[in-house]
Amino acid sequence: MAEQDWGSEQYVLEHFGGFYSTGAQHVEAPTEIKQREFGFLSFGGRTMFRHIGFEDTEELRRYLRNYSPAHSYFSAAYYQEPRAPMAEKGWIGADLVFDIDADHFDLPCQKTHDRWTCKTCGEAGKGHPPERCPGCGKATFAEENWLCESCLDAAKYEAQKLLDMLIQDFGFQPSELSVNFSGNRGYHVHVRSPLAKDLDQLARREVVDYILGIGIEAEYQGLTSRQVGGGSMLGRGGWRGRTIRALYDFVGKSTPEEIKALKLGRNTTRDLIEEKDEILSSLMNQHPSRIVRYIDKKSMEKLLDAAVDEQASAIDTVVTTDLRRLIRLPNTLHGKTGWLTQNVPIEDLPDYDPLTMAVAFNEGTEKVYIKRAPEINLQGEVYGPFEEETRELPLAVAMFLLCRKSARVVR
């Protein structure tokens, strides 16, 4: 079967154009606009238009009105000459940016809305693709990844943990942080601070390791076999407090069955069950090294891993360490959803719901033929699942399906 214009690109382009004719007015320039590089992807285009620079906000808005790009980005970096080729741009510094994308998580809901198809033998399944195809053993798959409230909530939760660490551990001011819904499956956090601006790549890697809890060792969390003085660490800031609080919660909350399920050392398992009160009171009142005698080394590593897993924020490692990264520009449209990349004030984040707030095309309906799509909850209403059917849908839903190339307009 020939490509039947899945996604009706021309139609979507026209609607993006309609949006930007008034919506461009709401696009704010990033700070230091003259030092930023911009990049855009057009509909149907495969290559990115990069190395674009603007003198002021008006020029940027005019560009959006004229070209209605499918995707709009700006650099986290500041350059002397943002329009110059990469080697000659003159890197001045860069915001510290974090990308949280539910696509990288392992979530139960993905089993309901994501699918894979083996490109070799056609075998298909739900969720993330397996390492190798059970049918033919090859490893190339076509993926159809969707999203739902659960993935978006999971991403938001990770963003909140990240904000906590940036504020409490790194001491950034809330006013230096901005959070954007990515317009698809996640959140971006930007740190604009003189303390962050000239961190080099190695330093940023260390920050990433900190946020992910990579390289944490028991010995340096106060869990040394050497008995040392000092008080409880439960209330301590930073990872020290985080690991100890997670241990405390785990020991306090777990039932004997749950503890056994972890397959820790035999003595450790017994002690965690029988000496539970003693361990909890040690953690509450004394230095964490007091509990090391109850837990063997291997078991301690396992417990610590679990604590780190729970406390760390699942950021993408590449984005933060890339000093020349382009990031989505807030209040522009995301070409794979038709939703807005949207700035969310930190205090509003707990109640923020992208599936109502970030929807751009609010009026009218459109008739579309849908190849296949899972259930989607948009603006409080549930639509689908769909399979090879023609439906008249609210424009927001139709645009979403078109942007994902799972439908085409029926005229």
Added chain:
Amino acid sequence: MISEREAAKYPFLNDAVTLVETLGLTLEDLMDPGHTKVLDRAERRVAQAIINGEATSELGDTITELLSFPVGNMFITAMGEQFLFRRYALSEAVRAQGLLKDETEERLAKIARLEFGWTLRLVDESLDGRLYRFELLFKDYLRNAAGFREPEWKIVNRLMREGYVLLTRREASRLLQEEIQRRIADLVSRRRQISLPGPLGAKVESLKKFFDENRSRLTGEDLPSELMTEAFPPCIRHAFEGLMAGKRLSHMERFGLTSFLINVGMDIDEIVNLFVSVTDFDEQFTRYQIEHIAGLRGSRTKYTPPTCSTFKTHSVCYNPERLCQHIKHPLSYYRIKVRDIQREQGPESGDEAPNTQAAK
């Protein structure tokens, strides 16, 4: 104003530099026999960098100690050896650190703040059986510690709150050592290479000779100074050619190749250029990593390439040849092959082989 003794201990400080300037010494002055002691001490500083990678402090004669530092820098610049810029800077920084760690907290803090712009607070906290005396802003911490490999330097393993990292006195002076090393390396490498007159030039010549005698030990063991790519073992040749062809190397291939090239004496700048030109690696970052492997940073251990068996586990071993059956290490392959090739090239160059080894 800084005392002469303080300036002699830390001659790279701005105040010390000013003090030297007020003395207004010219090159002619230095060639005066009255300054022989200064030249001798400067020569010794350089020699100590070459031999030990760590200069001693000679504070008995403070003015000689102070003046010999800029003269030593001059010698290093005049020698024009990239490798020595960093080794000398390290040697002087380690010397200074030995003194710094016994200074009072106040003195340390003053140097850190005024000279290196640290945002630092004095504290007094006993935790985990250690006495923490400083809190350093994470940005200043990372500038110096991000390259260290030891787990205790990772910020995840540090006590940090609201952007400040706790440090003991010894740790603070260790981080200052990094700042000092950078400052001195900048100092000697930024200046234009000069040729020095008279007795100064003579010192430079004899230091050059001394370095040449030690070069192989420092940079490439008993291997020829010219890189012989035709003597590379199959695994290294494969990785090398892959890199040139723009292939993405695995972590182990990259580490193996880099440490191999360093150990057979390839210049660090050449290796950096090699990686940067064929990949999209960031130059600064690549340099940092390579300097790590070369032992110029962090733990200061120079890494030798992995053994054949490690290469085998990580599928870096590639089409092993007959010679491979008799060796356990890719470097041994190179050594043997170099000797074979030199022998084949006839008696003259063949005669040189034992010589290079004798110089070891």
